[in-house]
Amino acid sequence: MCQSCLEAISDTGRLHFCHCGSPETLAAMRKIEADISRRQMLGGMAAVVGMFAGFGLAPTEVRAQASGIPVLLTNLRLFDGTTLTLRDGVEILIEGGRISALPAPGQGPAEAERIDCGGRTVIPGLIDTHWHTTLASVSQIVAMTQDIGFLHLMAGKEAGATLQRGFTTVRDVGGPAFGLQAAVDRGVVAGPRIFPAGAIISQTSGHGDFRFQNSLPMMPADPADYASAAGMSALADGVPEVLRRTREQLMKGASQIKITAGGGVASQYDPLESLQFTEAEMRAAVDAASDWGTYVCAHVYTSAGIQRCIKAGVKSIEHGQLADEDTVRMMADNGTWWSIQPFLADEDANKYTDPKAVAAQKMVAEGTMRAFEWADKHRVNWAFGTDILYGGGESQGRQLTKLARFMSPLAALHRATGAAGELLTLSGGRAPYDGRLGVIAEGALADLLVIDGDAEAGLDWLADTDNLRLIMKGGRMFKNSL
Incomplete structure (x- = not known):
């Protein structure tokens, strides 16, 4: 309540009509609050980015797929996170941050951005x-x-x-x-x-x-x-x-x-x-x-x-x-x-x-x-x-x-991909991300790794991050040294 209203209440001899609850006043207050919130957000975000920049953590350029253009990973072997064998004769089509299809070679859309994996294995993040x-x-x-x-x-x-x-x-x-x-x-x-x-x-x-x-x-x-x-x-x-x-x-x-x-x-x-x-x-x-x-x-x-x-x-x-x-x-x-x-x-x-x-x-x-x-x-x-x-x-x-x-190397990988993704589903509606994780399958979130290493023979390649040639999360590439 505004000060004039309080004064009116304390002075019974005065008649005063308060306008602090009128539509015009409330609309003006909403405008002021929105402007303050916007300024605080911009200033706060700038401060956060500045702090992270001091630690070398400012957002780096990560190449996202072009708007409306799908990405197609080709020339690869596939570990899908669930099946304990590698698959040949398959490609991975990514659209809107998700895996939209696993087409056979040559069957993907002509307008896709193609990434040649050089015969390497692709596994889930x-x-x-x-x-x-x-x-x-x-x-x-x-x-x-x-x-x-x-x-x-x-x-x-x-x-x-x-x-x-x-x-x-x-x-x-x-x-x-x-x-x-x-x-x-x-x-x-x-x-x-x-x-x-x-x-x-x-x-x-x-x-x-x-x-x-x-x-x-x-x-x-x-x-x-x-x-x-x-x-x-x-x-x-x-x-x-x-x-x-x-x-x-x-x-x-x-x-x-x-x-x-x-x-x-x-x-x-x-x-x-x-x-x-x-x-x-x-x-x-x-x-x-x-x-x-x-x-x-x-x-x-x-x-x-x-x-x-x-x-x-x-x-x-x-x-x-x-x-x-x-x-x-x-x-x-x-x-x-x-x-x-x-x-x-x-x-x-x-x-x-x-x-x-x-x-x-x-x-x-x-x-x-x-x-x-x-x-x-x-x-x-x-x-x-x-x-x-x-x-x-x-x-x-x-x-x-x-x-x-x-256990076998692929069985071990399964426990950090498909099985782990299944455990995450216990969060139900409290899960912060909408989509399957830990698998390479239609509709799953496009979290993928392209690796230098024989995933069927062992996992020693995991000890050296140079063996991770491409790192993709949600369709965005955070590393690509192919």
């Missing part, structure tokens, strides 16, 4: 189903102490590197990735498609509780700790709080919800074998996610924790390398997905000095080898993920090569 977008490129101490703006800028830089490694999609399972997702989708910075979970939802003392002991006890009037305020984690105890924190992440745009249901290898406080969240608390997260048409995934290693997750309705187990065979069979019977990481205590593994962490890492490495065997034996739905944290992002491709130790 790779998918990492366990990625931490904002925590992959910095140390743990930086992640927990530095200005959040710095973390986001480093995450933007890592996003570009992720795409150049051939990963055109990641499922983010914990961290404030919503802003980077928006920047990538709007072309402000190059990077993969992001399926964001938002903050990791953890109980007090759980795997997502990043506080130090000297910050305890937390009192009701205390401000949020840094990790919670930054959106890395959200602490919740009891059904009402789990419902609240889950719904907050959904409000932010989460495509799936991530909870911690057990301890971690290097956790400072929570033991690896600890059980976290009661079944009722887990079910609260599951119910809230289901009400929005999506699902819950859970960090957990042990059989007891996995079984509790399954009973509560959790749809995807993250890690799970300490599962016994009965638990793996239970996963298969319930259609539960398994996101497995090749934790092998090798040259790419985190280095620990604490004897407990070293022992836990050894147990998980032994369990990893059983996990691949039992997942195949019991036909569990499973997909590839890395869980690279606090540096080491350059090993992302190498991590996938390790799967070929346990």
